[in-house]
Amino acid sequence: MEDAGVGWIAAIIIGGIAGWLAEKVMSSNMGVLMNILLGIVGAIVANWILGLLHIQPLAGWLGYLITGFIGACILIFIGRAIRR
DSSP states (O other), rough: OOOGGGGGHHHHHHHHHHHHHHHTTTTOOHOOOOOHHHHHHHHHHHHHHHHHHOOOOOOOHHHHHHHHHHHHHHHHHHHHHHOO
């Protein structure tokens, strides 16, 4: 996260936005706290997956938002698959 030039407060805000966007796209119904967690953890998961694929993620706020969104969508998908 620090490599992307995003501090902790910004990570919470961007994570919340990424989680909220993923919630809307995936037609999920979660609260604000869960959106923030999904966005932040999703960014970590997506960065890990991109690292395995040798893909350099985008830097800065926009890159963190996109990565968080993709990771949050992946986490929502996995959560749904486990519940079924």
